[in-house]
Amino acid sequence: MIENIDLSLVDWSRAQFALTAVYHWLFVPLTLGLSFILAIMETIYVKTGNEEWRQITRFWMTLFGINFAIGIATGIILEFEFGTNWSNYSWFVGDIFGTPLAVEGILAFFLESTFVAVMFFGWNKVSKKFHLVSTWLVAVGATLSALWILVANAWMQHPVGMIFNPETARNEMVNFWAVLFNQVAVDKFLHTVSSGFLLASMFVLGISAWYLISKREELLAKRSILIAGVFGLLSSLMVAFTGDQSARTVSKIQPVKFASMEAMYEGKTNAGLIAFGILKDTEKKIGDKTIKEFAFKIQIPGLLSVLTGGDKDSYVQGLKDHISGNEKLGITSTPEKMQRGKFAMDVLTSYKRARLINDTAQISAIKGVFKEQDFRDKYFRYFGYASVDKPEDVIPNVAVSFYSFHLMVVLGFLFIMIFSVALYLLFKGTLSDNKWFLWIALLSIPLPYIASELGWLLTEIGRQPWIIQDMMTVSQAVSQISTGSVITTFILFAVLFTGLLISEVSILLKQIKTGPKH
Amino acid sequence: MKQYFSLLNSLFHFYYEGFCNMSDWGRKVWVIIIIKLFIMFVILKIFFFQDFLYKNYHTDKERSEHVLNQLTNSSDNHDRKH
Numbered sequence: 001m002i003e004n005i006d007l008s009l010v011d012w013s014r015a016q017f018a019l020t021a022v023y024h025w026l027f028v029p030l031t032l033g034l035s036f037i038l039a040i041m042e043t044i045y046v047k048t049g050n051e052e053w054r055q056i057t058r059f060w061m062t063l064f065g066i067n068f069a070i071g072i073a074t075g076i077i078l079e080f081e082f083g084t085n086w087s088n089y090s091w092f093v094g095d096i097f098g099t100p101l102a103v104e105g106i107l108a109f110f111l112e113s114t115f116v117a118v119m120f121f122g123w124n125k126v127s128k129k130f131h132l133v134s135t136w137l138v139a140v141g142a143t144l145s146a147l148w149i150l151v152a153n154a155w156m157q158h159p160v161g162m163i164f165n166p167e168t169a170r171n172e173m174v175n176f177w178a179v180l181f182n183q184v185a186v187d188k189f190l191h192t193v194s195s196g197f198l199l200a201s202m203f204v205l206g207i208s209a210w211y212l213i214s215k216r217e218e219l220l221a222k223r224s225i226l227i228a229g230v231f232g233l234l235s236s237l238m239v240a241f242t243g244d245q246s247a248r249t250v251s252k253i254q255p256v257k258f259a260s261m262e263a264m265y266e267g268k269t270n271a272g273l274i275a276f277g278i279l280k281d282t283e284k285k286i287g288d289k290t291i292k293e294f295a296f297k298i299q300i301p302g303l304l305s306v307l308t309g310g311d312k313d314s315y316v317q318g319l320k321d322h323i324s325g326n327e328k329l330g331i332t333s334t335p336e337k338m339q340r341g342k343f344a345m346d347v348l349t350s351y352k353r354a355r356l357i358n359d360t361a362q363i364s365a366i367k368g369v370f371k372e373q374d375f376r377d378k379y380f381r382y383f384g385y386a387s388v389d390k391p392e393d394v395i396p397n398v399a400v401s402f403y404s405f406h407l408m409v410v411l412g413f414l415f416i417m418i419f420s421v422a423l424y425l426l427f428k429g430t431l432s433d434n435k436w437f438l439w440i441a442l443l444s445i446p447l448p449y450i451a452s453e454l455g456w457l458l459t460e461i462g463r464q465p466w467i468i469q470d471m472m473t474v475s476q477a478v479s480q481i482s483t484g485s486v487i488t489t490f491i492l493f494a495v496l497f498t499g500l501l502i503s504e505v506s507i508l509l510k511q512i513k514t515g516p517k518h
Numbered sequence: 519m520k521q522y523f524s525l526l527n528s529l530f531h532f533y534y535e536g537f538c539n540m541s542d543w544g545r546k547v548w549v550i551i552i553i554k555l556f557i558m559f560v561i562l563k564i565f566f567f568q569d570f571l572y573k574n575y576h577t578d579k580e581r582s583e584h585v586l587n588q589l590t591n592s593s594d595n596h597d598r599k600h
Contacts, residue, residue, distance in 0.1 A: 061544065069547035073555060080558075080567035087570035091585045121536025126553070169582040169589070349590045476589060479570040489566045496557060503550050507543055 001159055008477050012486040013085040013117040018460070019490060020077045021451055023497035027071025027504075029452055032146060032193060033200025033235070034064045035139035037121075038130075040227055046132045056220050058123070058206065059516035065120060065507060075149070077493065085486060089467055089477030094170030096162050096179060097152050104148035105321055109407045111141035117379050146196075153183035156468050157459070158253050164380060166370055167363075187249050191242040194235050195455065198415055199448035201232025202441075209441035212432050217515050225426055233419035240412055244307065250462075251308045251316070252468060255331075256394060257462035259319045260401035263289055263305065267318035267326070273303035274406065274498075279399055286323055287392030292399060319398075323391050337470070340378060341385030348376075348383075361374035384471045396464040404454040404461070411451040418444055 037156040038061055045053035079101065082090045090097070118126060118134035126134075155161075161178030162171040173179060205228040208221035232505040251258040263279055264271070265286070277297035302312035309315070315329065325333025347369055354362035369375050388394060422441060431438070463469055467477040540548070571581045 062541075066543060066547055069551055072551060073558060077558065077562070079561060083572070084567045084568035085570075088585050088588050091581060092589075116535065117536065121532060125532065125535075166586070167582070168578070169585040174539060345590060348586070352586050352590050481570065485566060489562070492566070496554070500550070500554065507546055511543055513563065 009483045016490040024074045029196035029199040032196030039136045039139045087479040100148040100152040150188045151185045158184040187246040194238040197235035201228040206442045206445035209438040227422040236415040261405040262320045263402040268320040271304040272299035272301045273315040289392045325451035337382045339386045341382040342385045344379040345386035401462045404458040408454040
């Protein structure tokens with residue numbers, strides 16, 4: 001049946017999910033980061049009693065409020081899509097996906113209805129300290145809210161802490177802590193949240209730079225640049241550190257994704273880190289997939305081996321190691337994984353047939369098989385491979401993975417430079433005189449958004465064809481609905497979200513032009 | 519009980535005054551929020567995004583059977599193809 005699914009249905013469903021996720025992610029990171037910047041500014045106000053800091057806090061709070069309000073509930077559309085377009089997936093993941101999303105929903109509701117209200121309505125109505133605590137709680141709450149979403153996504157990259165129950169056809173959580181402290185979840189949370197801090201810092205830096213270019217609100221601009229510069233520099237360093245840690249984890253847990261990120265077809269020791277590269281198609285193939293080579297590259301010899309394995313003699317796995325297998329390194333070939341997946345599928349099919357004829361002894365025996373550690377580790381973990389047609393189908397889009405990863409890394413280093421220069425010029429007292437830098441800061445506002453979206457592109461494209469790594473393909477996950485309805489809602493979303501974005505940008509620009517109320 | 523009502527009354531007035539004294543941009547974003555929520559929950563959810571399994575199957579057993587069929591039929595077809 002899954003082979004009969006119109007591929008355009010899968011493609012449109014993917015495109016729709018990508019569209020809504022990309023738009024949703026335009027609003028979220030600014031909320032995450034700006035909430036902490038507000039909390040820091042308000043803390044300075046409460047500590048010093050300086051009214052200028054109160055005014056600065058309230059100005060950025062206005063911009064936070066606009067972004068928060070426009071972005072609110074855009075993530076719920078993703079949950080609609082799970083139930084409608086991805087019903088097999090939604091059912092199969094069971095409470096593992098549902099629990100973190102439910103916690104996030106409850107947290108978001110209480111956060112939004114109480115502390116955000118105190119933040120906006122509470123000036124002069126509650127004590128300074130209570131207001132400050134509310135602002136901090138909004139920041140912490142928004143971060144915790146992101147944690148649960150990222151835990152759910154991390155499980156899709158690295159499914160742990162569950163047992164599949166054939167009776168309900170669902171995965172059931174058996175170890176909450178394994179799901180929460182999944183290495184991918186920890187890396188993803190730290191990297192994503194710090195990238196949100198960075199993005200908001202660039203937003204504050206860029207807008208403040210515009211005020212300095214326009215020779216107005218200079219006190220607000222300089223004080224804001226001080227906060228954004230320090231917070232942004234620390235965040236960008238944290239982004240680099242957590243990004244490195246995250247890549248290391250990917251190299252172990254999702255080695256095919258890692259090999260695609262590096263466009264590495266042949267595994268090797270003393271592997272170089274590509275600092276810059278341009279890919280081209282070749283005549284060579286893996287199955288029916290064309291192999292890409294570098295038309296041009298700048299490489300740091302041995303560094304990739306050092307970064308992933310600790311020394312230059314450590315072996316970095318290539319795509320071919322995973323397709324053909326590598327006995328010496330204990331890497332199972334894709335055809336072998338397909339056989340194991342097929343075996344797991346056959347066991348499940350036997351269960352289904354036993355249930356049809358109500359063979360209770362057989363039902364009970366097969367349920368026992370699904371609880372065996374050996375069966376889970378050797379066979380069921382490759383369940384998704386049963387519906388893979390050709391071994392090369394498990395290779396994601398190498399060009400998209402490579403370029404999105406490398407562009408994100410280049411931008412990451414650029415951000416460190418921008419925040420460093422901003423602080424240097426600020427402390428030197430020549431920031432207002434260096435118009436060139438102020439323009440760079442202003443024009444850099446979109447760059448962290450691009451880097452952030454590239455990160456998600458890599459995360460999701462890099463693990464194709466899987467929706468749950470090794471366990472379920474995207475084609476298995478999709479619902480049997482009409483392609484026409486998916487296209488219709490795709491267009492509706494495109495119009496709705498573009499409208500929201502235009503509204504946000506125009507209200508934001510108006511408030512920025514108006515400036516703080518004196 | 520009296521304290522409880524007093525707290526509720528304070529809360530009501532906190533929100534009421536907050537909304538009444540809202541700034542120009544605040545009113546604009548509230549209009550956008552209401553329109554957005556209407557489109558999402560009334561138009562999209564009701565007409566386009568009904569839960570596939572809950573709409574087409576009445577019990578969890580039926581839903582699990584459907585998903586089981588979806589997953590294992592891919593295996594059956596795979597056999598036939600090869």
